[in-house]
Every structure is written in C-alpha cells, then in structure tokens.
Amino acid sequence: xxxxxxxxxxxxxxxxxxxxxxxxxxxxxxxxxxxxxxxxxxxxxxxxxxxxxxxxxxxxxxxxxxxxxxxxxxxxxxxxxxxxxxxxxxxxxxxxxxxxxxxxxxxxxxxxxxxxxxxxxxxxxxxxxxxxxxxxxxxxxxxxxxxxxxxxxxxxxxxxxxxxxxxxxxxxxxxxxxxxxxxxxxxxxxxxxxxxxxxxxxxxxxxxxxxxxxxxxxxxxxxxxxxxxxxxxxxxxxxxxxxxxxxxxxxxxxxxxxxxxxxxxxxxxxxxxxxxxxxxxxxxxxxxxxxxxxxxxxxxxxxxxxxxxxxxxxxxxxxxxxxxxxxxxxxxxxxxxxxxxxxxxxxxxxxxxxxxxxxxxxxxxxxxxxxxxxxxxxxxxxxxxxxxxxxxxxxxxxxxxxxxxxxxxxxxxxxxxxxxxxxxxxxxxxxxxxxxxxxxxxxxxxxxxxxxxxxxxxxxxxxxxxxxxxxxxxxxxxxxxxxxxxxxxxxxxxxxxxxxxxxxxxxxxxxxxxxxxxxxxxxxxxxxxxxxxxxxxxxxxxxxxxxxxxxxxxxxxxxxxxxxxxxxxxxxxxxxxxxxxxxxxxxx
Numbered sequence: 001x002x003x004x005x006x007x008x009x010x011x012x013x014x015x016x017x018x019x020x021x022x023x024x025x026x027x028x029x030x031x032x033x034x035x036x037x038x039x040x041x042x043x044x045x046x047x048x049x050x051x052x053x054x055x056x057x058x059x060x061x062x063x064x065x066x067x068x069x070x071x072x073x074x075x076x077x078x079x080x081x082x083x084x085x086x087x088x089x090x091x092x093x094x095x096x097x098x099x100x101x102x103x104x105x106x107x108x109x110x111x112x113x114x115x116x117x118x119x120x121x122x123x124x125x126x127x128x129x130x131x132x133x134x135x136x137x138x139x140x141x142x143x144x145x146x147x148x149x150x151x152x153x154x155x156x157x158x159x160x161x162x163x164x165x166x167x168x169x170x171x172x173x174x175x176x177x178x179x180x181x182x183x184x185x186x187x188x189x190x191x192x193x194x195x196x197x198x199x200x201x202x203x204x205x206x207x208x209x210x211x212x213x214x215x216x217x218x219x220x221x222x223x224x225x226x227x228x229x230x231x232x233x234x235x236x237x238x239x240x241x242x243x244x245x246x247x248x249x250x251x252x253x254x255x256x257x258x259x260x261x262x263x264x265x266x267x268x269x270x271x272x273x274x275x276x277x278x279x280x281x282x283x284x285x286x287x288x289x290x291x292x293x294x295x296x297x298x299x300x301x302x303x304x305x306x307x308x309x310x311x312x313x314x315x316x317x318x319x320x321x322x323x324x325x326x327x328x329x330x331x332x333x334x335x336x337x338x339x340x341x342x343x344x345x346x347x348x349x350x351x352x353x354x355x356x357x358x359x360x361x362x363x364x365x366x367x368x369x370x371x372x373x374x375x376x377x378x379x380x381x382x383x384x385x386x387x388x389x390x391x392x393x394x395x396x397x398x399x400x401x402x403x404x405x406x407x408x409x410x411x412x413x414x415x416x417x418x419x420x421x422x423x424x425x426x427x428x429x430x431x432x433x434x435x436x437x438x439x440x441x442x443x444x445x446x447x448x449x450x451x452x453x454x455x456x457x458x459x460x461x462x463x464x465x466x467x468x469x470x471x472x473x474x475x476x477x478x479x480x481x482x483x484x485x486x487x488x489x490x491x492x493x494x495x496x497x498x499x500x501x502x503x504x505x506x507x508x509x510x511x512x513x514x515x516x517x518x519x520x521x522x523x524x525x526x527x528x529x530x531x532x533x534x535x536x537x538x539x540x541x542x543x544x545x546x547x548x549x550x551x552x553x554x555x556x557x558x559x560x561x562x563x564x565x566x567x568x569x570x571x572x573x574x575x576x577x578x579x580x581x582x583x584x585x586x587x588x
Contacts, residue, residue: 002060002073003030003449004122004143005155006045007166008131010209015044019164024048026160030073030449036060038069042151042209043124043131047071050452052356053079053252058095064102067126072097073156074119074141075456077247082114096250097121104132109203112217116247116462120156120198131206137219138362138460139200139437142333142445146195151209157446158195159332159567167194169568177402180534180556181390183336184439186408190333192567197333200437219465220429223420226470233475234489236467241489244461245271248358255356255456256281258346259310261298263369263483264360266497267490268458272358273306280308283350283357285342288314290509298498305496313349315342317513325573325580328562330450335439336559338508338552343447351451361440362459365431366468367483368424368476376427377477386427391553397539408434424473436460511551514558518544524581525557530564 005023007015020037024046031048038045038061047060052075062070075096076082082099083091089102096117104111104123109132112121118140123132133154135143145154146167153166162169175191178184188196198204205213226233245268249255257272259265259282272280284299296312303310320341327344328334350357364370372386387409392398409430416429441457448455458464471485478484481500491499514521522544526537540557547554558577565571565584573580 002050002071003027003048003156003160004046004071004073004120005153005160005164006071006122006124006131007043007151007153008124008206008209009042009151011150012041014039014041017044019166020044020046022164023155023160026163027156029452030156032452034059036071038071038124040126042129043126045069045071045122045124047073050355050449050454051253052454053096053250054094055252057093058097060095060097062093062095062098062101064105066105068101068105068123069126070097070101070104070121070123072100072119072121073143074117074121074136075250075454076100076115076117076119077250077461078116109205109213109215112203118456118460122154129208130212132203133198133206134203135198135200137201137217137462138432138441138465140441140445140457140460142442143198144190144195144333145198145204147211152206152211154198157332158190158192161195162192162567167192169570170194171564171568174404174407177405178408179334179336180392180398180560181402181405182387182409183391183556184435184442185334186412186434186438197438200433219432219462220469221466222418223425224470225422225472226467227472230475230488233471233485234492237485237489238493240461240464240467241267241458242271242274244458244464245358246275247461248456248458249275251356253355254281254353255358256283256350256354257358258282258360259284259299259303259308260360261295261302262360263486263490263497263499264363264459266298266302266494267363267486268358268360269302269306269308270490270494270497271458273308280306281353282308282310283313283346284310285313285315285346287342287509288316290317290512292507292509301496302494305494311349311353313342313346315345315508317516319345320510320513321576321578324558324577325562325566325575326450327447328559329566329573330446331442331563332446332567333438333442334559334563334567335442336556337439337443338510338555340443340447341508341510343443344450347448347451347453351453355452356454356456357448358456358458359444360459361444361457362436363483363486365428365436366459366465367471367486368428369482370431371482373424373427373482374477374480377422377424377473386430391556395539395543395550395553397535397543397553397557399534399536422473424476425469428469510555511547511549514544514551514554515547518547518554520578521558521581524578524585525561527585528561528565528581530568531557531561
C-alpha cells in the first residue's frame with residue numbers, strides 16, 4: 001500500500017525534481033516506510049511506500065529487462081499465481097507488483113484483465129514514451145489525473161496535485177451540489193475543477209503527454225442468474241469467500257479486522273478464525289454516553305465464539321469536536337459520511353498493533369443488504385427509485401434549490417440497466433458504480449491511509465462478485481430480509497451471530513452532539529464564506545438549533561465548512577471544531 005504520483009510532459013524536457021519533492025511530501029502519510037522515484041526525458045514518477053509484502057526487496061520503482069518502469073499503490077493478491085504463469089521470467093523481487101509489470105510487456109494495456117486485487121498502477125515505457133495508468137474494477141484504490149498546458153499529471157490523492165502547484169483549487173459547483181444532497185460525488189469529475197478520477201476499472205494510455213487510449217474493465221457481470229439448489233449455493237459461497245479471505249491475508253506484516261457485530265464483519269471473522277492459527281485481532285467502535293446502538297454485545301459474542309482478541313475503541317463527544325477537522329482534512333475527495341469519524345479513530349488505534357485491516361465494505365452491495373433494494377425491487381406501482389430525495393430538500397436552508405444534483409445517479413441508472421438484469425441487479429450495480437467507490441471506499445482509504453494502515457475488502461474480490469451478483473433475487477432478499485444467502489451461510493458457521501436479526505445499521509450520534517452546542521455552533525457555521533454564499537444564515541442557525549431533528553443536514557454543512565476551509569482556502573486544522581471555524585472566519 002502506497003501513494004504514487006507523476007508528470008508526463010508533451011516535450012522531452014526533464015520535469016523539475018522539486019515537483020516530485022512536493023508530490024511526495026503531500027503523500028507521505030500514505031507511505032511512511034520509504035520513497036522512490038524515476039526521472040527521465042518527459043517523465044517523472046514518485047512513490048511513497050507502506051511496506052506490506054517483501055519488506056526489504058519490494059522497493060519501487062520496479063523495472064523489467066526492456067526498460068519499462070512501474071510505480072503502484074495497492075496489493076495484487078494473485079501475484080504468486082501470475083508469477084507461476086510466467087516461467088520464462090527471472091523475478092528480481094518478491095513484490096506483488098512485479099508480475100503485473102512483466103504481464104504488461106506481454107499483454108500491453110489489457111494486462112489488468114489478469115489482476116486480482118486492489119490497485120492503482122502507473123507503467124512507463126521510455127522507448128515509446130507511453131504511460132499506462134490502471135485502476136482496479138471496484139475502485140478500491142484511488143487515482144486522480146488532470147491535463148495541463150504541459151502534459152498529464154496524476155496522483156493517489158487530488159490534494160497532492162494542488163499541493164505540488166500543478167493545479168489551483170477551484171470548486172466544481174455541480175459536484176458541490178452532489179456532495180450536499182447525496183453526501184458524495186459521482187462519475188469522473190471531482191469537486192476540484194479540472195481534476196478527474198480515473199474511473200473504477202479504467203486504463204488510460206498517455207503518449208508523449210497526450211491521452212491516446214482509454215478503456216474499462218467491468219466489476220460486475222453484464223447479466224445472468226445462476227441456477228442450483230440452496231445447499232449448492234451455500235457450498236459455493238463458502239468456497240469463494242474462504243478463497244478470497246485467504247488471498248486477502250497474504251501479508252508479511254501483522255493484520256487484524258474491524259468487527260461491528262453485523263453480518264458482514266461476523267462473516268469475515270468466522271473465515272479469518274478458520275484460516276488463522278493465532279487469535280484474530282478485532283477492533284470495535286462504540287459511543288459511550290450517547291443514545292447510539294452499542295454493538296459491543298454482539299461483537300463480544302461472536303469474538304468469544306471464534307476465540308478472537310477484541311479491542312474496544314470508544315468514540316466520544318470530545319473525539320467528535322477534536323477529530324472532525326482532521327477527518328475533513330483527510331477526505332480531500334469529500335464524502336459527508338459520518339462513519340468516517342469512528343473509522344478515522346479505529347485506524348489510529350489499529351496502527352498501534354497492525355499495518356493491515358480487513359473490513360466488510362461491499363457486503364451490502366453484492367448481497368443486497370440495503371432497504372432501498374427492497375423498495376427498488378417491488379412491483380409497479382409500489383417500486384421506488386433510489387436516492388430520489390436530497391439532504392436539503394424542503395428545509396429552506398439553501399439560497400437556490402440545486403437542479404442537477406441527481407444527474408450523475410440518473411446516468412448510472414441508465415448505464416447499468418442492461419438487458420437481462422433484474423431490477424435488483426440494476427439497483428446493486430448503480431450502487432457499485434458510484435456510492436461504493438466514491439463514498440465507502442474513499443472513506444476507508446483516506447481514514448486508514450491517514451495513519452499508514454492498509455484497508456482490504458475481501459467481499460470486493462472478482463470471484464466473489466461474479467458469484468454473488470448472479471445469485472437469484474430470492475437468495476438475496478427473502479422474508480423481508482436482505483443478504484439471505486449470506487445469512488443462511490453465517491447461521492451455519494457462526495450460530496451466535498444472530499444471522500436472521502434485522503439489519504441494525506451503523507449510526508453515529510452526530511445530531512445529538514451538534515444539538516448540544518447548536519446555539520454556539522450555528523452562528524459560526526453560518527458565518528463561513530462558503531456557507532454564506534450558499535445558504536440563508538438565519539436558516540443555518542435554525543438548523544443547528546434543531547439538530548436533534550435534522551442532524552445529518554447539520555453535520556453535512558459542518559463537514560463542508562471544515563472541508564472548504566482546508567481544501568479551498570488552505571487553512572490547516574489546528575485545535576477543535578470551534579477553533580477552526582473561528583480561525584477561518586477571522587482570516588477572511
């Protein structure tokens with residue numbers, strides 16, 4: 001796990017080494033274990049390393065005999081199998097990223113079809129001056145790029161391109177409206193004007209500083225439904241999950257997991273306990289002194305059954321006020337998902353023990369765990385489209401009602417409505433196109449990498465996805481419960497898990513915490529320049545005074561104010577929420 005960045009110029013000039021210095025500095029938190037770079041005519045590449053596999057020999061850049069060079073971020077879990085399929089290659093390292101480099105030499109830009117993992121890779125061939133950028137099909141690992149007057153620049157985080165002076169921080173109003181209404185942004189365009197996401201599964205080929213080719217790998221099958229018995233489905237589910245977890249445990253450093261006590265994390269624990277001789281180390285968040293549901297009871301129950309070692313991590317009201325500015329600073333590609341708060345602290349505590357965490361992201365999307373799937377799957381006229389209401393609809397807070405905030409979701413709905421897919425499969429595919437990479441996986445990446453921790457997501461394995469997506473609808477939703485197949489399997493392998501209990505969801509009591517100080521917080525938020533431009537100040541104050549009822553809207557405005565101060569105005573977070581808001585107000 002690492003951070004990568006680079007510059008591909010249209011002329012043959014050698015990039016300024018100071019640019020690579022600034023890119024590396026902006027990404028240091030992603031790779032505290034070392035740095036490598038490549039500098040040549042028209043090209044500059046840099047990588048900061050978090051050492052996970054081949055600790056001594058896996059330094060990058062990596063080279064192949066004909067001179068091509070690779071820098072990468074992520075893990076290629078099937079690197080041993082890829083190496084075995086290349087018997088004529090003499091490997092110089094045990095790095096998981098060396099086989100893809102040799103595979104690229106043989107397959108050119110289609111090489112990514114063979115990769116099983118999470119990755120953002122950059123491969124440069126000096127002979128042709130061709131740079132190839134590739135991102136994994138689910139978008140687990142990020143990569144951002146932009147075209148400038150001199151050529152193409154890229155980095156693992158958008159903020160690095162700005163910190164290096166390659167682009168200015170200018171806000172994209174359409175993406176900003178999406179953030180406020182959806183809590184995340186969609187598609188290739190980011191909230192920074194001119195900076196693009198490399199889309200999940202996309203490969204971009206740049207020749208002499210110009211974009212020459214682009215194509216994508218699909219994360220999900222186009223269509224199709226499996227036909228078998230329930231017993232056979234469960235047997236196959238056990239096989240693909242166990243294989244994926246086994247692959248995701250390939251590591252030369254200690255690893256653990258996040259355990260909420262829900263179905264997805266309980267399933268991971270059951271498989272990790274089966275595959276490990278030593279007790280699994282699990283981290284569980286809780287919110288003492290609040291009305292939030294305490295999941296420690298269920299987590300403790302399944303941990304005891306699996307003989308796991310569990311560490312409770314308290315996230316308190318004081319943590320909220322102290323850490324929210326840091327979290328907003330870490331989320332340069334913003335997602336106003338309040339789950340980023342405990343995730344950030346969990347990662348900080350986990351780093352004291354491990355460098356790798358397995359987490360359950362993707363389980364709801366692949367096995368149909370959300371209530372909105374049941375609504376989307378109802379027969380007409382009871383069917384409901386997903387995300388049809390925005391956070392600020394009918395609140396009277398915004399000066400202007402955003403008109404196009406749903407365009408990105410609508411585009412995904414059209415794109416994923418492939419012939420042969422069921423309504424449920426389309427709903428799942430829409431979430432996998434935008435919500436999953438641009439909210440859940442961005443949250444996991446930024447919150448963990450801020451502390452030098454690698455996050456792995458075994459549910460988002462191509463073999464698991466190919467199987468789960470093609471399960472019959474009745475194996476996903478049954479008797480009003482989602483994730484039916486996963487529940488049946490979990491009930492067999494871990495009976496104390498409460499597999500058939502209704503989904504409790506994960507809530508953070510931000511509304512209660514904000515409401516307790518809403519009379520102080522509201523005027524401060526309302527006075528921020530970004531908020532004044534978008535909102536009626538008195539309505540903002542009213543919103544914060546009634547945050548018990550509109551907690552998520554209040555949190556969204558608070559997050560946006562902190563985010564804007566850091567990433568648009570350049571304010572560095574120091575102190576708590578009030579310190580930062582006051583400093584940003586006074587500096588404008």
